[in-house]
Amino acid sequence: MSGNTFGTLFSVTTFGESHGPAMGCIVDGCPAGLPLKLEDISRELKRRRPGVGEASTTRTEADEPELLSGVFEDKTLGTPIAIIIRNTDQCSKDYDELRDVYRPGHADWTWEAKFGWRDHRGGGRSSGRETVGRVAAGAIAKVLLAQHGITIHAWPSSIAGMPVPGMKDPDFSFEEAEKNTLHVPHKERAEQIKEKIEQLRDEGDSAGGVISCIAEGVPPGLGEPVFGKLDACLAAAMLSLGATKGIEFGSGFASSSSKGANQNDKPVIYRKIEPYPNLPPDVPSLRYRSNNAGGMLGGISTGMPIEFKVAFKPVPSIRKTQTTLDREGLLCDLILEGRHDVCIVPRAVPVVEAMTALVLADLLLLSLGNRL
């Protein structure tokens, strides 16, 4: 719940304003001895970099991370890992006229209501650019999780109201998602959505969407009841992202109008699948026939894939003229110049993955002391 730190044992603190000297993060609590290269981090940063997609801002940032501490001879030391990413392509002047104006749908006014003033350039710290620190931190969490056989994939399952076919669709492919700039795992749909986004760009309007996420290989037993439940942690993680308006797990909102007999996933033992290695003695290695639960029961992972969806509202920065208020409390017309994403959802994909990784890494460490 702390403002700028997330996690208890494997924690990340991010810092930086969009147009300040640098963004960055400190990852604390990463176990010593983890092989880690700068490339592990820069690879993930590239996936969220602006300027690569049709839906995106034209701001270009090299986003080259610098590792300041915590890693020596390509291995973690068990000490805080500090990473900075310089802000290079700042057209701060573009924002001069926003110093005393409150953009609709943005945090300009709430920020002032809270802190008394703000860095108005590009949204300051409320900018989506803050997430570079999260992605850098999440990249380290991913390396740790990979050692435990855990993988995470997120993708846009809907953009601008256009749903993307699901994982069972024959044309669904995570490889494809990495190829196209929308991170949409379905080639044909990606093309259609691109068109839709171009159309919105022409209108001067913007789009939202939904990101689906799946984490596989998560062992049973992660999640700290009663407040640190796996779903509670993921919900906090996702809703801490700007522009998110909701989250649902497994069968989610739809489950609320279903019946218990239909919702309960049936436990089963598949004799051909090897038992979970981390289970206590005498506890059988259950699996479930279905996954309405989204991979968690009572807030604790079941061993089934963790599955959830996150709703993103449309980007509030639009080129259409809007009426708003200034610091004097006077009405004024607002025409946003600057460089804005039409839809933030594609670039949010690696961010959703990063936050998921951070949650799982933390819960993994927390689980070490659960029993004698």
Add this chain to the structure above:
Amino acid sequence: MSGNTFGTLFSVTTFGESHGPAMGCIVDGCPAGLPLKLEDISRELKRRRPGVGEASTTRTEADEPELLSGVFEDKTLGTPIAIIIRNTDQCSKDYDELRDVYRPGHADWTWEAKFGWRDHRGGGRSSGRETVGRVAAGAIAKVLLAQHGITIHAWPSSIAGMPVPGMKDPDFSFEEAEKNTLHVPHKERAEQIKEKIEQLRDEGDSAGGVISCIAEGVPPGLGEPVFGKLDACLAAAMLSLGATKGIEFGSGFASSSSKGANQNDKPVIYRKIEPYPNLPPDVPSLRYRSNNAGGMLGGISTGMPIEFKVAFKPVPSIRKTQTTLDREGLLCDLILEGRHDVCIVPRAVPVVEAMTALVLADLLLLSLGNRL
């Protein structure tokens, strides 16, 4: 993220197993000098008590709270407030046969996967009964918030797939919600839902639903960016409740298929409404013409009502025979006797309010040091 504690400054720690000697909580960080009577707490506990509604278990608990500390001469001392609620009506024997069986949809197996064993009686700590501690703590938070003019109302906006007319409906009434045992704020709909629930009870099945919540009078400026956003905190709070499967704020999932021009709430100054008393100098007292944002922008409260919805899955305990597994990993038929709610949603109403109050009280205290 801590397992059993929620909140940073105004925090609650709950304890207790469903069939242990007592449930309870410690509220820490409540400012000294707050007038507080036992009645403030027992009133809220009565609202979630079992045995009062058609949808409910027949277990009866007096749920009389005992105040052990932190209050002297009906005023808070600034010290931890410990409250216990004895478990009196425990038919623990009803649960003997569940010692080695994993109930579908419950946390029985995940609990064992995590801790190696469990208190099988009534779900132990994973029981919904754990929420009495939350409601007791939330009652104190409510008293604190009332001093700041903040009020919170939750209600079932849908049960068993049957939607309840919204606040704008002429027959919508919070008074009515307190009168009927379903806490449904619409008399006619309440009757219809009761019938539906009776029907499900006869089938031996169960229902889920959606709870809506509104917090009014929340001053602008609450919520700690970037990880302690108001929505992140509320999401963590709600998803830490058993059986919840999702949350959405303001226009929520629907916003994801909308356009920016439609979603942005327009700021405005109503000259007849008095300015916010807590604003810094020179910051004008904005309001918004609409509330798609659900009362928060950038995770900070806007002064508009906080609005969100929480999805609850159907109660997993059903009387229909289910096939499941036992501790030996063998299939077995499960017929749940015990006493179970057909739908937990009505009893969750005060719990949702309590968690909302706890979040707001914490963020209120956290906001005290935001600026010089």
Add this chain to the structure above:
Amino acid sequence: MSGNTFGTLFSVTTFGESHGPAMGCIVDGCPAGLPLKLEDISRELKRRRPGVGEASTTRTEADEPELLSGVFEDKTLGTPIAIIIRNTDQCSKDYDELRDVYRPGHADWTWEAKFGWRDHRGGGRSSGRETVGRVAAGAIAKVLLAQHGITIHAWPSSIAGMPVPGMKDPDFSFEEAEKNTLHVPHKERAEQIKEKIEQLRDEGDSAGGVISCIAEGVPPGLGEPVFGKLDACLAAAMLSLGATKGIEFGSGFASSSSKGANQNDKPVIYRKIEPYPNLPPDVPSLRYRSNNAGGMLGGISTGMPIEFKVAFKPVPSIRKTQTTLDREGLLCDLILEGRHDVCIVPRAVPVVEAMTALVLADLLLLSLGNRL
């Protein structure tokens, strides 16, 4: 730094005012599966009980703990362990005249300066009675530590300026310490100190002292650099006790006037002593020829005994007439009736042990995730 909670993973929260209904604690984070009986807790409580010694108050409290949660069938569940101890022998009226008077050397006025008012009866929460919760919690930590071969002993090494012969003295004996009411591990010296205390009681004055503590069997590697160092945690733990005025580790203050060549403990490998089981591969099992370091280097345990001393000021409640101030700011004569310890040091012995145990249990759990 939290007011009423100590520890990160193995944490204790205490509650209760001296003359309120009950004192108690919640221990959270204790691993599941630890054998634990009520007797483990009541045994430790007896060691700090008032009314047993010459140095002590005549207040008598049964101090029978009640276990409310977290333990089932004599084994921990991994859930919060709540313990309450009722306050039974409260002569609250004795304190009526202290409602508006500030006792010298006590926290009466500072408490009001902070919270605006206070529970004046017996010091309220600032009473030494608060430590029953700590002792109860520490008893659980001791059981956990015993499973890892760790033992803790504290004893008065000086009372009223009279030093107690050290561990190397042939008459030094922990058994003796449990027999005499002063917990002094030296029979002859205990007798002499008793006389001194009786003399002070007759004078209406009071005494302080020093408590030494040794923890043996602590594995190397405990302590979280840089702020959660073992000594930092122990220092916080000890100075959080009322009446403590200082702490020193190993050669302590004396080391400050020594030379490096004399202070550095020489590492050595004793071939006959078995290697530490918890060391990483390739790290040799060092011991040290001396222990000026007090069992820690760089804030991390060395495997040598943890050794430190804590200074306690004389009990501020004396029967001699004192001049003080009342709530009106007027001078007044104060003659304390009530029941007061002449010297708190003997009763603080189990408290020092308890806090040491809590620190070590927490650091033990924290160390689980230090390396891959």
Add this chain to the structure above:
Amino acid sequence: MSGNTFGTLFSVTTFGESHGPAMGCIVDGCPAGLPLKLEDISRELKRRRPGVGEASTTRTEADEPELLSGVFEDKTLGTPIAIIIRNTDQCSKDYDELRDVYRPGHADWTWEAKFGWRDHRGGGRSSGRETVGRVAAGAIAKVLLAQHGITIHAWPSSIAGMPVPGMKDPDFSFEEAEKNTLHVPHKERAEQIKEKIEQLRDEGDSAGGVISCIAEGVPPGLGEPVFGKLDACLAAAMLSLGATKGIEFGSGFASSSSKGANQNDKPVIYRKIEPYPNLPPDVPSLRYRSNNAGGMLGGISTGMPIEFKVAFKPVPSIRKTQTTLDREGLLCDLILEGRHDVCIVPRAVPVVEAMTALVLADLLLLSLGNRL
């Protein structure tokens, strides 16, 4: 208690290894609107810079801080303030031979016992150089405290067994302390100590000492009972510094052999001194005739100066040949080349001040919500 973060509301996280790319810190929770210039930070860093004194290493570091975030137009934003200080003068090769050797009195082996390996260059993160991050953070805390009229002074009150005359000595002067490289506030004594240190340097040996600290202008009411007491926080802060072996408050260890009648400070009201502005209504503005308590009662500030002393052991790095062990567990002769302080105490002066400032800033913010 977290490894690398200190403080709850006003918190600092430090990072960096002695010979890695950079050291630094993140200060989180600093209120928005605080005037802050880079010069405020670099001024303090200069006071602890190596290479300036007779007692010091010959390593020279520019120690120029870079502000990466949290400050805009010379005013804090309420967001995390990230500061980095590049490591420029690293003779890492000097340390090559220490890769597999455990230096006596250092944390080399304990670090390996904990993390499995270490950055051997200059002690890595266990180096005293880590404190640059603390000093940078403390500089910000000092600016905040100055706004509340709080000032902090530390000085060596004893070096190499040579006591420095106290504040009441006519030649005691904080100005003088800033002039001489030992930070000793007494010119004549400073000269004598310099000679002593030269002598030790010639011997190839090292010295310890005691630092006294006084914080003036601290309002009554700071300190969070029962675990977050002012003295507990200061003790944790000081013992988290390398080489510290003890702390005492007010009359400290000496109080343990005194009597209550002599130790209790007498409360009094000085009519000519203006009342404390932060007191609750109806609470009189006490002062005390003496300050045995060291400015705190029950762990809460009394308004009197906060006074304590910290013991530092001699620097463990000496030029005398020492016998030690290597990673193979074999005995070897160790002759330390490198650059080492003969006595760390002078350079620790600004560090003690910084940690004191961090504690007070945090407790100041925590006190905001103490009462309605």
